[in-house]
Amino acid sequence: MDQVYKVAPQLLKFLSYLLGWLPWIGKPVAGFLSNPPAWFLLAVAIAIPILFVVSVFPGIFAYTTLVERKALGRIQNRIGPNRVGRWGLLQPIADGVKLLTKEDIVPRSADKFVHFLAPVIAVIPSVLLFSVVPVGAGLVPVDLNIGILFAFAISTASVLALFMGGWASRNKFSLLGAMRAVAQVVSYEVPMVLAAVAVVMAAGSLSTLAIAKAQGGGILNVTHWFVFRPWGFVGFILFTIGAMAESARTPFDIPEAESEIIAGYHTEYSGFKFALFQLGEYLASIAMAGITVTMFLGGYNGPGSGPGILGGLISMFWFFAKLGGMIVLTIWIRGTWPRVRVDQLMSFAWKVLLPMSIVNIVAVGMWHYIAIRPIAWVVTTLWLVLWFITLSKLAASENIEKREYRYAS
């Protein structure tokens, strides 16, 4: 916001220059804009990040759905949407219009107020998450000094929407979905936070901007990304799995597993409320991808990123490129993986992810205290690999076996 505050007067000057050409009202408006009062400047500085968040990310959401359908089509030997506009580019708009004009059905026995409230609440935390995601060098809507903690706090709140939706529908499938969602989100929160603790320890700050800044430098602004550290790599995998489970993406989409419980907590939703649930879910998943990028993949850092207008634009490009990469990764996984079961999901969270994230925190400690980098590399890698092998041996299900088949004579 501070950056925006600095830029805002210039922006307004430019606007006033444009508006000056208008007859009648042009002159006074231009005069007002070229020399704005302080409150107006503040209002503009507040409005710009808000406008950015509520316009850019829903746009990304709309086209994520299109990319998802196209990519899944490719994976499945299909073409995907191609009727609306060239390459189906207007498909999201058509979808939106369709969902807006559909009948809004509320079950007769539903708890009407909570049923109405749930989809609204589903969107709010997802949008709030974006307020701490830095999209470029120094460009973050709000630079909170509790950034990461804020993100986690907000994302737990999204559970409530799922629960409310499932409970208020008075549908058994919805209720099962809601309970699954709550159990899943609460248990994956823990390894996710612990994986983030490793990064916070390394960066020495909870602020997302500071974490992204800590990964700058090195060769081409690339080598200092946390993912290129042993602990960072492990943390990245842990966090990505956790983020996928948190936002209920395949293979952890059990709260809305369509082959088991129809659509989970949003079984009884139609029309725009359904769209809001989808919006909230996708926005949360995009925001989580953004936080993953910020914490492990160097955030906005990349070749050419830096301060100034050009560096800022390049850094924005890198951020959105990485964000797109993470989104495509989730789509790819969705197209190729079967879903896990509820108990497997839980035991995976508690028996593998949680111990591994604690081990990872110890690894960061070692990395910090061993001054000689090559030794630190070897020691942390060995530590992590040994623990990984031990844990995977301990957690391996005795059920899984390689089978030989015989033939009748």
Added chain:
Amino acid sequence: MIQPLTDAKPYTLTPGSNGVIETQTLEVSIGPQHPSTHGVFRMDCVLDGESVVALKPVMGYLHRNHEQLAERMAWLGSMPYTDRLDYFNSMTNNWAYALAVEKLAGIKVPDRAEYIRVIMAELTRLLNHSCVIGFMLQDLGAWGTPLLYAFRERERILDLYEAVSGSRMMCNYMRFGGVRVNLTDENLATAKDIATRFPRFLDEFEKLLTNNEVLLARTQRVGVLPKELAINAGISGPMARASGVDYDLRKVDKYGVYGRLEFRVPLGDIGDVYDRYYIRVLEMRESIKILQQALRDIPQGPHIAPEVKLRNFKIPPGDGYGRIEGPKGELGFYLVSDEGGKQPYRYHVRPPSFINLTILEDMCVGHKVADVVVILGSVDIVLGEVDR
């Protein structure tokens, strides 16, 4: 000893019977409108949390009076109706009915027709098994990708069906004493092409999924069907063979020309969902072998017995049971002919998916809801056949 099946097994929950916290059971009706019941089928589940305590399959939503219709109709008239039994495998349904009538009427089928029937039946088996696996993985949550891979292969087989019979799914291809239309050399070349290409698809499919950790964890030791129960409940087909029952009508009856062809019958040991999945893969590989032999050995000659009249076809009084090894299991037709012999006095179908479905509860109890749909998927049902 099998327990009574459909009539609600009395379930009692003693306090803390699940070992942790005493909870209330939740009755959930999965179906008839549900994305993964493979049609209009319903399972009344009693759930304790996520675990299944009792399960009652409810059938009959697709009842179409198949048997009564056939009893009001000339013998050949119900041939197209058999297509609609198991609408995935119209060829084998035709064959089973034709076989029963031929047995009753004592008709000898020419060699070329027998070979054509074998080719069609094995193509049907490939089609059915690949789609079943696709559907089962869809139920596992693999979101359509394996299914659409299977459908890509199915397309090619359906194209061949269309070329020979004029219809992609409702083929109505077999006749008493042979088949309706002879296969041209072009058709045979297409079939050969399918047989040579199919292994590649299987390899690809297996590479993608057979060793997938999630798939293994989800399917192994899930929905175990013990060998004794499988025998007692009259389970047949790949499901019985996955439980280790060495029962394949192609070997037992040696109907058609199966006696002359060389193939093996794969058997599983545990009888869980994974075995049922993998037995089908192995059976497809054997089917390809059969296809190649049949395509190599197919003789020239008439495609239908010349002495069989299609019009005014009559059968002397008597009864007979004709059965084949359909892709889903033993498909049998029991026919009784009485005075006049213009139409069946009694016409009864032994549908494999209906019989295989009876032990659903025994396989599901104790597992999670998520497993129920997978187990149902591994049973391989088609509601047209279950409800008739």
Added chain:
Amino acid sequence: MEIAFWILSAITVIGAILAITMRNLVHCVLSLILFFLGIAGHYLLLRADFLFAVQVLIYIGAVAVLILFAIMLTRHVTGTEGPREVLGGKWWAGMGTAVIIAGLLWAIIRKDPLAAMLPAGMASTSVTEIGRALVADWLVPFEAMGVLLTAALIGAVVIALEEVIRKR
């Protein structure tokens, strides 16, 4: 600041009142969450942003969800009706006590000239300071808290699993 205070206070008070008066238990919990949110907003207003995050994370993310789970485990999960009687037999005693205590506190606060002590500044605490304080000055309580939480965790599991343990 003033407007925000009044709005947040209204949210908190309404949330608290609804939480203890509504018939449906789930509605009660949802109102309680409203109350927690209001308190969290107050923390933001008071420049304790770390506490804001902690409040949301622990109260809304954990305690409220825990209560919801307890409700689901102890009631007809799909039932719509709440308890028949909202208040217990001795509701007047509870009310009376509450009113008396509120009156007493009110009188004390009115009497004491605390309002004169206006803030000397509006400094916000950074998380760094809190973290440093936790592991330096407050290390022993911090560790004790860790032990307490572990003990509570184990205790909760033991109490809830009583039957199983007895069985073995």
Added chain:
Amino acid sequence: MNVSLDHYLMLSAFLFAIGLCGALSRKNAIIVLMGIEIMFNAGILNFVAFWHYKYFAVLTAQMFAIFAISIAAAESAIGLALVIAVYRHYQSIDVDEMRSLKG
């Protein structure tokens, strides 16, 4: 009118009374627990208000708030476990029905 410490003290006193009323008069054990949570929160709000208006240079109040929140979390976990244990015995979580001391 400026918001002062008094306002916060009044607010928290009021909330405390509401929580107390809920804890004392409701029959349902879970709502009793919720009343106790409301009282906890009112207390913590007091800590923070004092910190903000009086001792913001010292972190003691915030530390107390953090510890109080942790204790509240532990307390609610134990309390709810007890509720479940009680429910198992009595098939009810009505506090008026929990009369006997024997388990």
